[in-house]
Amino acid sequence: RAADGRKFSKSLDNGIDPLDMSERYGTDALRFALLNGTTPGNDARFSEEKVETARNLVNKLWNMSRFLLGKMGSWPNTIQEPEPKTLADRWIISRLHKVTEDVTRLLDEQNFGSATDVLREFTWNDVADWYLEIAKVEEGKEEVFAYLLDTLLRLWHPILPFVTEEIWRASGRQSLLMVSEWPT
Numbered sequence: 001r002a003a004d005g006r007k008f009s010k011s012l013d014n015g016i017d018p019l020d021m022s023e024r025y026g027t028d029a030l031r032f033a034l035l036n037g038t039t040p041g042n043d044a045r046f047s048e049e050k051v052e053t054a055r056n057l058v059n060k061l062w063n064m065s066r067f068l069l070g071k072m073g074s075w076p077n078t079i080q081e082p083e084p085k086t087l088a089d090r091w092i093i094s095r096l097h098k099v100t101e102d103v104t105r106l107l108d109e110q111n112f113g114s115a116t117d118v119l120r121e122f123t124w125n126d127v128a129d130w131y132l133e134i135a136k137v138e139e140g141k142e143e144v145f146a147y148l149l150d151t152l153l154r155l156w157h158p159i160l161p162f163v164t165e166e167i168w169r170a171s172g173r174q175s176l177l178m179v180s181e182w183p184t
Helices: 018-025 028-033 049-074 087-108 112-135 142-156 161-170
Strands: none
Touching: 018 028, 018 049, 028 049, 028 112, 028 142, 028 161, 049 112, 049 142, 049 161, 087 142, 112 142, 142 161
8 A cells, every 4th residue: 555545546646656766775775665564464655765775774784784894804714603692692693593493483473574573673773883882892703794794695695686685796706696595
C-alpha cells in the first residue's frame, strides 16, 4: 500500500516505480525497504522515505565494514570464534550468536520482516553505535572484528546481496559470498 494506506493504483497515480527507486537509492536499499516491517498475511505501507531510510542502513553497513577492514589490516585465512579478551568482546560475541540463531529461525519461517528488524537493530545499535565506539578505545580486537564482520556479511547477504558481496570482495576473499556456508 501507499504511505497513506491506499492501494497502489494507476488511476490514482500513486505508484512508485521500483526501477526509479533502485536507480536513486540502490537495489539493496529497495530490497530492504520492501522486506522491512512486513508481516505474513498483512498489507505493508511503502514510501520513498522508507527506501531512503534503507539506503542509510546500507551506507552504515558499508562504512562500518570499511572501518573494520581498515582496523584488521588484512583478512585472516581462517576465521574462528575468538576467545573474548574483554567484557565488551564477550557481550558482542554472545549477541552475535543470539542474532544468528534468531535470524536463521526467522528466515526458515519465512518471516523476512522480523529478520530484517533483528539484523538492523544489531548492526546499527549494538555493533556500530556501541561496540565500535568501545573498540576505538580498547586495542587488540582484530580477531573479534574478523569474526563479527564475516558472520554479519553472511547474515545480511540474502537481504543485501550486492553490498555484502562487494564488501566480501574488498576484503580480499577469492570465493563468492553467495556460496559460502551459513553461520551456525
